[in-house]
Each structure stands twice: as C-alpha cells, then as structure tokens.
Amino acid sequence: MAVSKDMEILIVDDYATMRRIMKNLLVQLGFKNVSEATDGGDAINKLRIKAAGLVISDWNMEPMTGLQLLKEIRADAKLKEVPFIMVTAESKTDNVVAAKAAGVNNYIVKPFNAETLKTKMQSVIGAFD
Amino acid sequence: MDDLIRDFLTETTESIGQADNDLVSLEQNPEDGELIGRIFRLVHTVKGTCGFLGLPRLEKVAHAAENVLGRFREKSLAPTEDSIGLVLKAMDSIKTIVAGIEQADGVEHAGDDSALIAHLDALYHGNATPAPAADIAVEPPPAAAPEQIEAAPPSVAVATSEATASVAASAKSAGDAAQTTQPQAAGQSIRVSLDLLEGLMTTVSELVLTRNQLLQALRAQDNPVVQVPLQRLSQIASELQEGIMRTRMQPIGSAWSKLPRLVRDLSVELGKKIDLQMNGAETELDRQVLELIRDPLTHMVRNSADHGLETGAERLAAGKAESGTITLNAYHKGGHIIIEVRDDGRGLPADKIKRKAIQSGILTEAEAAQMSPQQLQALIFRAGFSTAEKVTAVSGRGVGMDVVRTNIERIGGSIELDSREGGGTAFFIKIPLTLAIVSALIVEAAGQRFAIPQIAVSELVLARADQVEEIGGAAVLRLRNRLLPLAKLADTLGIDHPVEAGKNNLIVVAQVYPDKFIPLVERRPLMLPLTLDVAGRALAAAAGLPESVSVAINVPPICLADAHFPDLLMDIASQHRVQPTRITVEITETAAMADPVFTAAQVTRLRIKGVQVSLDDFGTGYASLVELYRMLVSVIKVDRSFVMKLLRDKDAKAIAKAIVRLGSSLDLKVVAEGVENLETLSLLRSWNCDLAQGYHIARPMPAEALPGWIKSWEEKLSIHTFG
Incomplete structure (x- = not known):
C-alpha cells in the first residue's frame, strides 16, 4: 500500500524545540499534515477530534509519560489501531521491552537524522520516497 | 542565528533556571522523588536536543549531570549538599556554554569541562568520594553577557487563557513540598517577541488618542448614524487597550527566580542557615517595572542575608531558631504593588547608627539626640552610609541602600522600613503597577x-x-x-x-x-551659574574646615571661556571668607588645548589671584611641553586610565612615571587620580608623586562627613608613621 504524504501525523513532545526539530524532519520527508500535541492528555484529545495515521511521541514527559500514552491509546477502542513510534534518549533494554509489551510499533533513539526517521517510519507505515 | 537554535537557547535557559531552583529545593527535601524526576527530565531533554543541533560540548556536560541525577532517581545516591553542589556547578557550566552560543551566533565556544565532567563521572560511578563542589572552577560567562538568562532573546510568555502565567519561582520551606508551583502546560501559552508587543502597545495608544479626537469632534453632533458605531468603537478600543496592557504584565516571580539559588550560595558562603520564603510570586506587574526592580531586590536579599541575619550561634544565644528566615511578600494595594523584604535577624541598631552618623559628621550630637529610633534607622538610605563592621565580599561597600532608594524613586516608587532591634527588619517597597500609564x-x-x-x-x-x-x-x-x-x-x-x-x-x-x-x-547659558553655585557650596563647606584643607573645583570649558569667571570666583571666595590659595581650579587638558592662548591668559589671571590651576586628565589630550610650560598651571593630574592599569600594564606604568617625573622637574605638583589599592599608592609614592586621589583614599562623601573622615584619616596616618 502506498503511503500518502497527505497522511495526518501527530507529534507529541512537551519540549517545543524538539517538536520543531521533529516537524522539520517530517516536512523534509515530504509530509504536509503534521500536528503537534504538548503532552499525553493533549494528544488523546487531539486524536479523538481528528484521527491520525501515525503518532510519534517522546517517552520522557510529565505527567503522562509516552509509555502511559501508548497504553491509553491501545486500551481505547477507537484509537487502538494507530501506529505508534516512541522517541527517547535512552536505549535501555528494559525500556524497549516495556514499550514492546505495550504495543509500540517502533522505537527511535535520539539524536537521529531524517534518513533514520524515514527507515523507522517505513517499517511501520510502509514504503514511501 | 538559526531560529531553531535561538528557541532552543531560550527554552534551555528557562529549563536550567528551573532546574537550578529545583535543586535548591531538593537540598531541603532530599526525599522528594517528584522533584528529582522533574530535574532529571529537564536536564535529560536538554541533552537529548543537543544531539540534533550539533552542540557536543553542551551535550557532554548535560549528559554527565543527567547520569548523577539518574542515580538520585534510582535512590542509589543520596542528594547531599556536596553532590547537589556539583550538579549546580554543571548547571552553571551549561548556562555559560549557552551564553557563549548566544554570543557566537549559534556556535559553541571551545572550552574545557573535563574537570567538572570527571567529578560528575566519579560521583556517577560511585568509586570516589565527591570533592567539595567549590574546588571546581567553572568558567565565568563571557563578559558581555554577565547575566546569562538575560542573554537569551527577549520574549515574554503570554497566557492566552485566563490562567496565570507559569511561575518560575518555587521556593519552599523545609518539608513543605505542597508549595512547589507546577509549570504551566505549554499548550496554553505562546511566545511573542517583545518588539511586537511594544509595537502593539504604541499602535493601541495611537488608536485611543484618535478615538478621543473623534469623540471630541463628534460630540456636538446628535447623529445616531454616527453615535452608535462610535460608542461601540470607543468600547472596543478601551477593551483592546486593557488587553494589550495585560500582555505586558508578568508575575513578579520571574524577578525572584534566581533568589533561591542566590540564598543557597550565600548560606554556604556565610555559614548561616537561611530559609527563603516567597509569597505572592504570581502578583503581576509591568515587565518594564519588573526589570527595574530586579537588581534592587537582589541587593536587598543579599543585605538581609549578610547584615540582617545573625550567625547560627548568635541566634541560638538570643533564644531564636538556628536558621534565619528571609521572607518576600508581594501584593496589590490601591493601584500599587507592595513588595516586602523581611528578615527575622538582629534588626537595625539605632545606637550604632547614631554613633556612626555623629562620628562621620552627618549629624551633630544635638541633632542626633532629637531623633527617634525610626529616624535614625532611616539614615541607612543616605549615600555612603553602611553599618557593616567590615566590608565583606557580599555587601557592605556603602553603596547599598541609597542606590536602591534612588532606583525605586526613579520609577515613582518609595521605600520604607520597619525594624526592631533583635526582632528583624522589614522593607516595604511601593511601586506603580505600570509605567505604560503615566499621570x-x-x-x-x-x-x-x-x-x-x-x-x-x-x-x-x-x-x-x-x-x-x-x-x-x-x-x-x-x-x-x-x-x-x-x-x-x-x-x-x-x-x-x-x-x-x-x-x-x-x-x-x-x-x-x-x-x-x-x-x-x-x-543653555546655565553652566556658569551652575558651576558657581556648586563652587559656592564647596567653599561654604570649606570655610568650616581647617586651613590645610584645599578645595578643587572642576571648571567646564564654557565657564573658563567667560572672561569674568576669575572675578566671579573671587567674589564667592571672599563671600565665604576662603583664601584663594586654598582653591584649585581643575580644567581638562582637552578643554585647555581648544584655545590655548586664551586659556593661558585665564590661567594667568587665576594664578595672579593666588588660585592653583590643575590640568586634569593629563596624558589624554595633546598638550605639548611648550604649552604646558607657558600655561602657568601649578598642578597636573595623571589620568586615571594610566593609574588604574599601573600594576598590570607596563606601557601605562611608563607613561605615568614619565608624567610624574616631568611634573617634578617643571616644579609642578603631580596628583594621581584613580588610586584604588595600596600597591598602586606605594608605587606612586616611590616615584615621589605628590598627591593621590581615589577609592583607596576615600569614596565620595557629603560635606558634613568630611570632618569625621579627616579625623579618622589623621589617626590612621599617625599609626602608619609611628607603628
């Protein structure tokens, strides 16, 4: 299935600079519809209003961590199918295992470039150029 | 600079400021897991973002600090004064690096953080006892940006909802974790540049003025077609004005945000236990006013910690709790904001102030006897008055409360105090809410x-x-x-x-x-009357002093250019019965050289009457030796720019020495200005320089204080001579 560059992507990060970096990378990859959420609760609200084709979320947030957000999404009847990529600065095995168990589609460690992001995204949503 | 980096710097500056304060709170509540989590996250995010932006130096320091914080979080390392001190050093380093990036337009300065990182790593790996934090030198921020936080691009967080803007200050007393303010959810505010806000403010003011003109012009007309929309327009303009005004308001907490760290450091430095309580941090006032009171407030908190509070031992002996408390309160009262700075320390000693005032000639015994303790205490707002027993690194330089008062009065505020001996001191600062509306x-x-x-x-x-x-x-x-x-x-x-x-x-x-x-x-043609007025006051003061005290008067070129000046000066001298020989007229070298022939004539006139003439700032103008010789001046003053560099700049030293030699071989008196330490004074003395002036000898003081000073100086001299 070809991936449309018009798909909705939601970035979740409580750090504005990081959201901008992520958005820049996605725009660089050609995606036009990128929205942002500033924390887990905001992300849930936004997803309920408008469905997304992919969620890319930071792990390290307060009060709801990226992992908790993932669990809430997977537990929600309407949202549970949405692909989810977790971003983190730590690559501890425990964390990866916990995220896998919670149903993460892929895992990406900071810092990364557009190419790495592309590879990870393709493994989740399918090929695009 | 890249916008992204600029935003990152602003955000990092805020994060590190927050982490700074949280660390100070953590020292008081080492068990507070939530606090540790938040500090960890702040530092972790800074580290994580650095990788994207190509800031390896910053990343390394943040990483090393994050590792230690990670061990706090796992509870495998206890947050102690030393370990927290070390992390605070790392925060300082981060601030320095950020300020450097800001200055270098987005590029990291080279720098060596290896000592700091080694200490952090040692703590992280747990195989070394942490060195006391004070051993590690943190590179000071670049000179042009002494306040790293201010170096970030000016922007103000504007709350788009009714919610109060987030409060940076998070002071809390020991064990009172509930007081910590939660950072506001980022989604409710956006960043707007200050220029844009200032521009909006101006535009709105213009709008309001135009509306007023329109209202006035159309008032006479009873035309409903115009009147109804006009009223509506009027209403909207008012609302708009009020709204824009509100965007300029910031919580006073943003001016307090550095105080917890300051008090923590002072506490370590002075060896006193100090609690800082801050109430009303959310009280809002105009950001312009906020900027203007930031420094005075910091100064006052320093003062309270240094002079106000006693040492732990003194407090215990007086039956008080060992740790002292400094409290800041802010609240609104009738169109003004009141800021209180309180300490529960020793209070202002009225007797000591009285003695000092009499000793330094500010008051006579009789005047002092008439004054209430409150009036005596208020003397601390006078220039040059400091009751500190000795000058400490923290405060006590005698340029304290008078500067605070001047700064506050400049923005239309006032300051009062209430102090009881043994019971503490409270300062009340009353300032207008905004400078945007001016009566x-x-x-x-x-x-x-x-x-x-x-x-x-x-x-x-x-x-x-x-x-x-x-x-x-x-x-x-x-x-x-x-x-x-x-x-x-x-x-x-x-x-x-x-x-x-x-x-x-x-x-x-x-x-x-x-x-x-x-x-x-x-x-305007006012320089002459002003100079004569000042001369009159100086001579009136001199009249009451011993004959050996001479008076030097700076005379601007425009006065010297007035042919009558010598006579006018003589009139004033005789009015006050001061011998002309006690007067020195100081003219600058540059001014003298503007019209050397006329100046020489004026100098001669003054010298004939017995007045000394001194050539000021010598060495900075273009006086040739011939002119100097013709000019008949009696004194030359070596410019401070040479004197102040005497000890470290060999060229300055050579020039100064040559001027001193030149002066004595031409039979001129030589005065060195800008003498700020004993080493400089001794060196000048070894060259046979006749006179010296500068902060090492005395700071500027009111005329009333002179007799007292002369007395103490003579005592000092006699010790030097015989001791």
Whole structure:
C-alpha cells in the first residue's frame, strides 16, 4: 500500500524545540499534515477530534509519560489501531521491552537524522520516497 | 542565528533556571522523588536536543549531570549538599556554554569541562568520594553577557487563557513540598517577541488618542448614524487597550527566580542557615517595572542575608531558631504593588547608627539626640552610609541602600522600613503597577500643550517677581534659599514664539538626574551659574574646615571661556571668607588645548589671584611641553586610565612615571587620580608623586562627613608613621 504524504501525523513532545526539530524532519520527508500535541492528555484529545495515521511521541514527559500514552491509546477502542513510534534518549533494554509489551510499533533513539526517521517510519507505515 | 537554535537557547535557559531552583529545593527535601524526576527530565531533554543541533560540548556536560541525577532517581545516591553542589556547578557550566552560543551566533565556544565532567563521572560511578563542589572552577560567562538568562532573546510568555502565567519561582520551606508551583502546560501559552508587543502597545495608544479626537469632534453632533458605531468603537478600543496592557504584565516571580539559588550560595558562603520564603510570586506587574526592580531586590536579599541575619550561634544565644528566615511578600494595594523584604535577624541598631552618623559628621550630637529610633534607622538610605563592621565580599561597600532608594524613586516608587532591634527588619517597597500609564501635568507653552510626567514634577511654584533673579545672563529661581536654574519650555524645545511678558511666572520644579540635566545645562547659558553655585557650596563647606584643607573645583570649558569667571570666583571666595590659595581650579587638558592662548591668559589671571590651576586628565589630550610650560598651571593630574592599569600594564606604568617625573622637574605638583589599592599608592609614592586621589583614599562623601573622615584619616596616618 502506498503511503500518502497527505497522511495526518501527530507529534507529541512537551519540549517545543524538539517538536520543531521533529516537524522539520517530517516536512523534509515530504509530509504536509503534521500536528503537534504538548503532552499525553493533549494528544488523546487531539486524536479523538481528528484521527491520525501515525503518532510519534517522546517517552520522557510529565505527567503522562509516552509509555502511559501508548497504553491509553491501545486500551481505547477507537484509537487502538494507530501506529505508534516512541522517541527517547535512552536505549535501555528494559525500556524497549516495556514499550514492546505495550504495543509500540517502533522505537527511535535520539539524536537521529531524517534518513533514520524515514527507515523507522517505513517499517511501520510502509514504503514511501 | 538559526531560529531553531535561538528557541532552543531560550527554552534551555528557562529549563536550567528551573532546574537550578529545583535543586535548591531538593537540598531541603532530599526525599522528594517528584522533584528529582522533574530535574532529571529537564536536564535529560536538554541533552537529548543537543544531539540534533550539533552542540557536543553542551551535550557532554548535560549528559554527565543527567547520569548523577539518574542515580538520585534510582535512590542509589543520596542528594547531599556536596553532590547537589556539583550538579549546580554543571548547571552553571551549561548556562555559560549557552551564553557563549548566544554570543557566537549559534556556535559553541571551545572550552574545557573535563574537570567538572570527571567529578560528575566519579560521583556517577560511585568509586570516589565527591570533592567539595567549590574546588571546581567553572568558567565565568563571557563578559558581555554577565547575566546569562538575560542573554537569551527577549520574549515574554503570554497566557492566552485566563490562567496565570507559569511561575518560575518555587521556593519552599523545609518539608513543605505542597508549595512547589507546577509549570504551566505549554499548550496554553505562546511566545511573542517583545518588539511586537511594544509595537502593539504604541499602535493601541495611537488608536485611543484618535478615538478621543473623534469623540471630541463628534460630540456636538446628535447623529445616531454616527453615535452608535462610535460608542461601540470607543468600547472596543478601551477593551483592546486593557488587553494589550495585560500582555505586558508578568508575575513578579520571574524577578525572584534566581533568589533561591542566590540564598543557597550565600548560606554556604556565610555559614548561616537561611530559609527563603516567597509569597505572592504570581502578583503581576509591568515587565518594564519588573526589570527595574530586579537588581534592587537582589541587593536587598543579599543585605538581609549578610547584615540582617545573625550567625547560627548568635541566634541560638538570643533564644531564636538556628536558621534565619528571609521572607518576600508581594501584593496589590490601591493601584500599587507592595513588595516586602523581611528578615527575622538582629534588626537595625539605632545606637550604632547614631554613633556612626555623629562620628562621620552627618549629624551633630544635638541633632542626633532629637531623633527617634525610626529616624535614625532611616539614615541607612543616605549615600555612603553602611553599618557593616567590615566590608565583606557580599555587601557592605556603602553603596547599598541609597542606590536602591534612588532606583525605586526613579520609577515613582518609595521605600520604607520597619525594624526592631533583635526582632528583624522589614522593607516595604511601593511601586506603580505600570509605567505604560503615566499621570501627567498638562502645561501650555507658545500656544501648544505639553505633558510632563507627574513622577518628574516635584512641585509647582507661582513665583513672585523678586524670586526670579539673573546670574550671568541666565534666569534662576530662588526657592527656600536654593537657586534653581530656570529653563523656558518653548526655548528648550526650540519653538519660535513671540515674547510674552508677565506670563512666565508659573514654574514647574522638577527633580532631574545628572545624566539628563548636564547635557541640557550645556546647551543653555546655565553652566556658569551652575558651576558657581556648586563652587559656592564647596567653599561654604570649606570655610568650616581647617586651613590645610584645599578645595578643587572642576571648571567646564564654557565657564573658563567667560572672561569674568576669575572675578566671579573671587567674589564667592571672599563671600565665604576662603583664601584663594586654598582653591584649585581643575580644567581638562582637552578643554585647555581648544584655545590655548586664551586659556593661558585665564590661567594667568587665576594664578595672579593666588588660585592653583590643575590640568586634569593629563596624558589624554595633546598638550605639548611648550604649552604646558607657558600655561602657568601649578598642578597636573595623571589620568586615571594610566593609574588604574599601573600594576598590570607596563606601557601605562611608563607613561605615568614619565608624567610624574616631568611634573617634578617643571616644579609642578603631580596628583594621581584613580588610586584604588595600596600597591598602586606605594608605587606612586616611590616615584615621589605628590598627591593621590581615589577609592583607596576615600569614596565620595557629603560635606558634613568630611570632618569625621579627616579625623579618622589623621589617626590612621599617625599609626602608619609611628607603628
């Protein structure tokens, strides 16, 4: 299935600079519809209003961590199918295992470039150029 | 600089400021897991973002700090004063690096953080006892950005909802974790540049003015087609104005945010236990006012910690709790904001102040006896008054509370104090909410109206004809025996107008500070009366002093250019019965060289009358030796720019030495100005320099204080001579 560059992507990060970096990378990859959420609760609200084709979320947030957000999404009847990529600065095995168990589609460690992001995204949503 | 990096720097500055304060709180509540989590996250995010932006130096320091914080979080390492101190050093390093990036337009400065990182790593790996944090030198921030936080691009968080903007300060007393303020959810605010806000403010002001004109013009017309939309427009304009005004408001907590860290460091430095309590951090005031009170507040908190609070031992002996408390309160009261700075320390000792005031000649015994303890305590607002037993690194340089008061009064505020000996001191600062609305006095000149800010108006005087005099061609007002120079508004503004006799008797008396009035005075023929007035005061003060005390008067070129100046000066001298030989007229070298022939003639006139003439700032102008010789000056002053560098700059030393030699071989007295330490004084003495002036000898002081100072100086000298 070809991936449309018009798909909705939601970035979740409580750090504005990081959201901008992520958005820049996605725009660089050609995606036009990128929205942002500033924390887990905001992300849930936004997803309920408008469905997304992919969620890319930071792990390290307060009060709801990226992992908790993932669990809430997977537990929600309407949202549970949405692909989810977790971003983190730590690559501890425990964390990866916990995220896998919670149903993460892929895992990406900071810092990364557009190419790495592309590879990870393709493994989740399918090929695009 | 890249926008992204700029945003990152601003965000990081805020994060690290927050982490700084959280670390200080953590020291008091080492068990607070939530706090540890938050600090960890802040530092972790900074580290994580660095990788994207190519800032490896910052990343390494943040990473090392994060590792230690990670062990706090896992509870495998206890947050102690030493370990927290080390992480605080890392925060300082981060601030320095951020300031460097800011200055270098987005590029990291090279720098060596290896010692710091090694200590952090040692702590992280747990195989070394942490060195006391003070051992590690953290590179000071680049000189041009002493306040790293301010170095970030100016922007203000604007709350788009009714919610109060987030409060950066998070002071709390021991064990009172509930007081910590939660950072506001980022989604409710956006960043807007200050320029944009200032621009909006100006536009809205214009809109309101135009509306007012329109209202006035159409008031007469009873036309509903116009009236109804006009009223609506009027209403909207008012709401808009109010809304824009609100965007300029910031919680005072943002001016307090650095205080927890400051107090923590002072506490370590002074060896006193200090609790800082802050209430009302959410109280909002205009950001312009906020900027202006930031420094005075910091100064006052320093003062309270250093002078106000006793040592732990003294407190215990007095039956108080060992740790002292400094409390900041902020609240609104009738269009003003009140800020209280309280300590529960020793209070201001009225007796000691009284003794000091008498000793230094500020008060006579009789005057002092009449004053209440409150009046005596208020003397600390006088220039040059400090009760500190010794000058410490923290405060006590005698430039304290008078500067605070001046700064507060400049923005239309006032400061009062309430102090009980043994029971602590409270300062009350009252400041206007905003400088955006300014009450003004409307005056008319040359058929036009002008507004004078009321802050600047001391009083209005309806002058009688005999109160206005003329000195040297310039009008002055004699008010309660003081001469005040008069300036006609229309002339000052350069408006052409017909002379209207008899209408100029309404006088606005204004307090103007030297940085404003000197340029004004120079533009008008007022320099001469002003110089003579100052000379008169100096000579009046000198009259009561021993004959050996001479008076030096700086004379600006424009006065010296007046052929009558020597005679006018002599008149004043004889009025005060001061011998001309006690007077030295100081002229700058540059001024003297502007018209050397005339200057030489004036100098000769003064010398004939017995007055000494000194050539100031010598070495900075272009006086040739021939001219110096012809000029008949009796004193030359070595410019401070050479003297202050004497110990470290061999060129400055050579020039200064040559001037001293030149002076003595021409039989001139040589004065070195800008002597700030004993080493410089000794060196000058070894060259046989005749006189010295500078902060090492004495700071500026009021004339009343001179007799006291002379006495103590003579005592000091006799010790030096015989001891």
